[in-house]
Every structure is written in structure tokens, then in C-alpha cells.
Amino acid sequence: MCQYIGIFYEECNHVRFKLHNFCLDLFHELQRINNPEERETHALPFDPDTPGCEPYALFDENGLPETRDAPGTGNVLWWVINLSEVCPGCEVVRVG
Numbered sequence: 001m002c003q004y005i006g007i008f009y010e011e012c013n014h015v016r017f018k019l020h021n022f023c024l025d026l027f028h029e030l031q032r033i034n035n036p037e038e039r040e041t042h043a044l045p046f047d048p049d050t051p052g053c054e055p056y057a058l059f060d061e062n063g064l065p066e067t068r069d070a071p072g073t074g075n076v077l078w079w080v081i082n083l084s085e086v087c088p089g090c091e092v093v094r095v096g
């Protein structure tokens with residue numbers, strides 16, 4: 001499955017995911033676009049149909065990401081606590 005880096009916006013508890021690594025399933029799916037036969041018989045865009053590749057993570061009761069490195073806690077490799085970026089969800093910039 002694909003792996004992500006999570007970005008956590010402390011002011012508003014919003015999160016954002018950056019794709020870090022895509023898996024072979026997705027890679028092979030993307031490669032189909034280079035195959036003329038596939039292009040002819042299937043409509044674009046391809047649907048990788050790999051729901052496990054969507055970013056997912058667990059959050060505790062305070063809305064903070066669980067950083068436990070246990071199976072089943074998500075496909076986020078690590079979390080970055082945002083200190084400077086504008087949150088794209090609510091456009092809040094951290095001050096100070």
C-alpha cells in the first residue's frame with residue numbers, strides 16, 4: 001500500500017497528507033497508460049481500485065494523530081507538526 005507523510009496543523013487540528021511512496025499496485029496501474037492495447041480497451045482515467053492506498057490514520061480523543069508505530073494504525077510514515085504553513089483548510093497562519 002502507498003505511504004504518506006502527515007502534516008498536522010496545530011491551530012485547527014486539520015491534517016493533510018503528502019504521498020511519500022506509491023506501491024507496486026499503483027505503479028502497475030499507472031504503467032497501463034503506456035500500453036496501447038490498454039488505452040484502446042479501457043477508458044481513462046484508470047481506477048487503481050486500491051482503497052488501501054488512500055491515506056488513513058488514527059486519531060486520539062483530542063483529535064491528535066496517533067503516532068504509534070503499530071500495524072493497523074494507518075499508512076502515514078511520520079507526522080510533521082506544521083509551524084509556518086498556511087492551513088489550506090482554513091487559511092490560518094501560525095503567528096509567533
Ligand SMILES: [Zn+2]
Pocket residue numbers: 001002003022023024025026050052053
Ligand atoms: Zn498503493
Ligand SMILES: [Zn+2]
Pocket residue numbers: 009012013014087088089090091092
Ligand atoms: Zn485548518
